[in-house]
Amino acid sequence: MSKFEIITITLSFIIGLGVAQLLSSFGAAVRERLEHPLHWMPFAWGLVILLLSIQFWFALFDLDSVLSDWSWLWYLQILALAIALFLAGTLILPTRVSSSKGGLREDFIAHGRYALLALSAYLLGWLPPNARMNDGNLITEPNVLNVAMAIVTLIVFKSRSNRTWLASTLVFYLIFLYAVLFVYSAPGA
Numbered sequence: 095m096s097k098f099e100i101i102t103i104t105l106s107f108i109i110g111l112g113v114a115q116l117l118s119s120f121g122a123a124v125r126e127r128l129e130h131p132l133h134w135m136p137f138a139w140g141l142v143i144l145l146l147s148i149q150f151w152f153a154l155f156d157l158d159s160v161l162s163d164w165s166w167l168w169y170l171q172i173l174a175l176a177i178a179l180f181l182a183g184t185l186i187l188p189t190r191v192s193s194s195k196g197g198l199r200e201d202f203i204a205h206g207r208y209a210l211l212a213l214s215a216y217l218l219g220w221l222p223p224n225a226r227m228n229d230g231n232l233i234t235e236p237n238v239l240n241v242a243m244a245i246v247t248l249i250v251f252k253s254r255s256n257r258t259w260l261a262s263t264l265v266f267y268l269i270f271l272y273a274v275l276f277v278y279s280a281p282g283a
Contacts, residue, residue, distance in 0.1 A: 095167060097163075097164050098158045098164065099173060101164060101172075102154055103167055104173070104212070105150075105154065105172060105173065106151070106181050108173075108176040108177060108178065108179075109147050109151065109176055109179060111149055111180060112146050112147060112180035112181075112182070112184060113181035113183060113274070115180075115183055115184045116140055116143060116183040116186065116187070117144075117159055118189070119140070119184075119186070119188065119189055120137070120140060120187065122187075122188075122189070122190060123136075123137075123187055123188075123198060123246060126231040127224045129137070130196075130198065131196075131197035131198065131216055132187060132197070132198050132248070133197060133198040133199035134199035134213075135198070135199065135202050135206075135259055135263070136187045136198050136201070136202045136206045137187075137271065138263050138267075139150065139186055139209065139210065139213070139250075139263070140183075140186045140187055141207075141214065141221065142213070142266065142267075143182045143183045143186055143209070144183075144271065145178065145241055146179060146182075146213075146216065147183065147275075148177055149274070149278060150175070150176070150179060152278075153220075153223075153278070154172070156171070156227060157223055157227065160227045161226070162219065162268070169241070170211035171174045171219070171222060174219060175195065175216055175219045175223075176212070178212045178216035178219060178226075179212070179213075179216050180214045181212035182209040182210075182216060183209070183211070184209075184210040185205065185208050185209035185212060186202075186206050186208060187201075188201050188205065188206070189205060197210070198246045200283075203254060207232070207250070207251050208251075208263065209214070209247075210247045210250055210251040212246040213244075213247050214247045214248055214251070217240040217241075217243050217244040217247065218240065219243050220240050221237050221240065221241075224236045224240070225237065236273070236277055237275050239273045239277060242269055242270050243266055243273075244265045245255050246262050246265050247266065249262045250262045250263065250266075
């Protein structure tokens with residue numbers, strides 16, 4: 095077993111647990127929708143977190159092709175990224191919707207929006223690995239896009255306005271779609 099295969103086991107566990115928690119929370123919210131009103135916001139950002147979790151696995155393979163020797167420093171940086179993504183996935187929706195008073199909008203304002211801080215940390219945490227994959231150049235298209243997405247995410251975190259949430263979320267989705275289609279590596283590439 096290679097170093098990379100051993101390293102990906104722990105990272106995959108963390109990401110897998112985050113995805114499982116996120117999907118369970120999605121299901122719980124839908125099941126309890128009659129007692130606790132749904133809101134689009136946590137679902138929109140939950141989908142982003144789910145897609146980023148999938149993209150994380152593909153990014154690991156790109157990183158492994160660039161890093162000839164994994165060090166503890168690199169492992170801890172990538173581990174921190176996995177943990178940030180896990181936290182985002184577990185915070186965006188309540189684990190038990192019945193514990194949220196007033197529905198998902200109020201829960202998002204009180205608790206779920208903190209997932210966006212973890213998501214911003216995740217996006218910004220990719221700056222050093224992206225630079226390393228691009229010959230040490232910090233100003234790369236992936237990094238510019240990650241910074242832009244982190245800023246938009248922080249705007250949503252800070253705001254309480256549905257209008258700002260909608261506009262910012264749409265901007266995020268457009269940047270993310272561009273990144274996935276034209277900048278991030280394709281699965282299996």
